[in-house]
Amino acid sequence: xxxxxxxxxxxxxxxxxxxxxxxxxxxxxxxxxxxxxxxxxxxxxxxxxxxxxxxxxxxxxxxxxxxxxxxxxxxxxxxxxxxxxxxxxxxxxxxxxxxxxxxxxxxxxxxxxxxxxxxxxxxxxxxxxxxxxxxxxxxxxxxxxxxxxxxxxxxxxxxxxxxxxxxxxxxxxxxxxxxxx
Amino acid sequence: xxxxxxxxxxxxxxxxxxxxxxxxxxxxxxxxxxxxxxxxxxxxxxxxxxxxxxxxxxxxxxxxxxxxxxxxxxxxxxxxxxxxxxxxxxxxxxxxxxxxxxxxxxxxxxxxxxxxxxxxxxxxxxxxxxxxxxxxxxxxxxxxxxxxxxxxxxxxxxxxxxxxxxxxxxxxxxxxxxxxx
DNA sequence: GGGTACATGTAACTCGTTACATGATTCC
DNA sequence: GGAATCATGTAACGAGTTACATGTACCC
Numbered sequence: 533x534x535x536x537x538x539x540x541x542x543x544x545x546x547x548x549x550x551x552x553x554x555x556x557x558x559x560x561x562x563x564x565x566x567x568x569x570x571x572x573x574x575x576x577x578x579x580x581x582x583x584x585x586x587x588x589x590x591x592x593x594x595x596x597x598x599x600x601x602x603x604x605x606x607x608x609x610x611x612x613x614x615x616x617x618x619x620x621x622x623x624x625x626x627x628x629x630x631x632x633x634x635x636x637x638x639x640x641x642x643x644x645x646x647x648x649x650x651x652x653x654x655x656x657x658x659x660x661x662x663x664x665x666x667x668x669x670x671x672x673x674x675x676x677x678x679x680x681x682x683x684x685x686x687x688x689x690x691x692x693x694x695x696x697x698x699x700x701x702x703x704x705x706x707x708x709x710x711x712x713x
Numbered sequence: 714x715x716x717x718x719x720x721x722x723x724x725x726x727x728x729x730x731x732x733x734x735x736x737x738x739x740x741x742x743x744x745x746x747x748x749x750x751x752x753x754x755x756x757x758x759x760x761x762x763x764x765x766x767x768x769x770x771x772x773x774x775x776x777x778x779x780x781x782x783x784x785x786x787x788x789x790x791x792x793x794x795x796x797x798x799x800x801x802x803x804x805x806x807x808x809x810x811x812x813x814x815x816x817x818x819x820x821x822x823x824x825x826x827x828x829x830x831x832x833x834x835x836x837x838x839x840x841x842x843x844x845x846x847x848x849x850x851x852x853x854x855x856x857x858x859x860x861x862x863x864x865x866x867x868x869x870x871x872x873x874x875x876x877x878x879x880x881x882x883x884x885x886x887x888x889x890x891x892x893x894x
Numbered sequence: 895g896g897g898t899a900c901a902t903g904t905a906a907c908t909c910g911t912t913a914c915a916t917g918a919t920t921c922c
Numbered sequence: 923g924g925a926a927t928c929a930t931g932t933a934a935c936g937a938g939t940t941a942c943a944t945g946t947a948c949c950c
Contacts, residue, residue, distance in 0.1 A: 535811055536937080542818040552901050566813035568806065573938060575903060598946045600901060617815055618826050623837045625749065627808030630716055632747035632872060634798055636865045637723040643859060645799050656804040678824060678891050684817045687890075691813060691883045698879030702872045709868075710859050717909085733929050754910060756931060779918045781929060900947065908939075919928065 536577055539567050541586060541605060541613040546681065548604045551575050561667055562685050565692040578603060586612055635706070647710060654703040661696035668693060717758055720748050722767060722786060722794040727862065729785045732756050742848055743866050746873040759784060767793055816887070828891060835884040842877035849874060 543549060543557055551574050558568040569577075578601075581587040586609030589601040605613070631653055638646045668689055676682035724730060724738055732755050739749040750758075759782075762768040767790030770782040786794070812834055819827045849870055857863035 533811075534936090535809075535814065539814060542814075542821065545818075545821065550901070551903090555901095563817070565807045566810040566817070568809075569937095570939065571902080572904080572940080579903095594900080595947050598901070614821065617818060617821055618830070620829075620833050621811070623834075623841060624811060626746045626873065626876075627810070628716075628749075629747040629808070630714075630802070630805060632869050633716065633720060633723075635872075636744070636747070636869045637726075637798060638865045638868070639860050639862050640723065640726065640795065640798055646859070648801075649799070652801050653804075660804060675890055678827070679820055681820050683890075684819045687819070687887050688813050688817045690886065691816075691880075692807065694879050694883045694886075695807075695876075698875050699872075702875045705871065705875075706868050709856055709864075715908095731929075732931090733927095736929095750909095751911065752930080753912080753932080760931095775928080776919055779929070895950100897950090898948085901945085903943080905942075906940085908937100910935100910937075912933100912935080914933075915931080917929085920926085922923100922925085 535567070536569055536573065537581060537586075538613060538616045539563075539569075540574070540577060540581065541609050542617070544587065544603050544605050545610065545613060548602045550600045550602055551578050552600070554578075561664075562688055565664075565688060581609070585609075643710065647707070650703055650707050650710070654700060654707070657696055657700050657703065661693060661700060664689065664693045664696060716748070717750055717754065718762060718767075719794060719797045720744075720750075721755070721758060721762065722790050723798070725768065725784050725786045726791065726794060729783045731781045731783055732759050733781070735759075742845075743869055746845075746869060762790070766790075824891065828888070831884055831888050831891070835881060835888070838877055838881050838884065842874060842881060845870065845874045845877060 539558075540554060543554055549557075551571065554574050555569075555571040557563050558574075578587065578589075582589060582603075586606055587603050588606055589603045591599050592602045594600055634649065638649070641649065672682075672686055672689075676686050720739075721735060724735055730738075732752065735755050736750075736752040738744050739755075759768065759770075763770060763784075767787055768784050769787055770784045772780050773783045775781055815830065819830070822830065853863075853867055853870075857867050
């Protein structure tokens, strides 16, 4: 399906970037909520995209002599990206989730172990949610205008917060179930 | 991390199973909400687990002469599983989500395309949610007792419904944002 | 001079999917 | 007899991680 390909093409559409810049984007607070890749995956993909005629690059000298490759998208790359972006695909399978897998097999735990398991996850999810909420509060005083980059940023951040909220709500429900009995 | 290994060990702990049975479990309505694997991944893993001494199997004849391998867990396998189950691991990275990725780059779409994109996803998510809710309503009149297999089933089903609910709520929020402007 | 960030790559490996391949059983 | 399901496997490939490997630039 080559998702990484399209993630890279879309990032480079916004502005010319190096492989290093793309790697940083994948570790940023918005993108990492739904996609990421290591540099060891990105560099080979960039090479492949150039070979396929979807990207070009020029060498830029940083400082004295350090070479970096600044990638830009080609017309062909842009067309390919737009086609992919507006495709209507079937629903993805539900995401894998190790925590839910452990929870599913909770009949193999003691009640104390199950409780600890749920409480520990609740704490971690709360920290993650608070971090996301902090970003939301600092960057967005109101909802950005549609069709701006910021509106996309806003939507996925909002989605990430709601996802964590729902996870926390679920954990609380489970904890309540086991303490009520 | 060998998650598949532990998923298989846990399933076989409940009762002796063939590779075919395990494959069916991974396509069932509860397990597939957070883990799954194809038979082409399961059979080699079973062979590996026998080699590692965590599983054993006996050949059972079905009908006239068809051989099937019925796997059971060993003591070593059981110990290994229990240790893994109660481990407290750091939070997993947020799951990858192609729909969110497309949404993030919505500034490259027209407003109509973005709207279609959101509405289409909303419809699909609603169908999925209704299916899950139907299962919930048919199987669980009340919350099962803790430490039963059914309680694990209930918790993850409840979690899956809440996850879809939250996704739907997010989509509605986004749709509202773009129609208000 | 030293530490951190910038910058780019490769190799080995694990995980997961798609496709190929085969045969028995059960039910109509 | 035919179709759906039961049952088990392998091969090739693609996706992703960890570790190895190297060198520059910038700031203190």
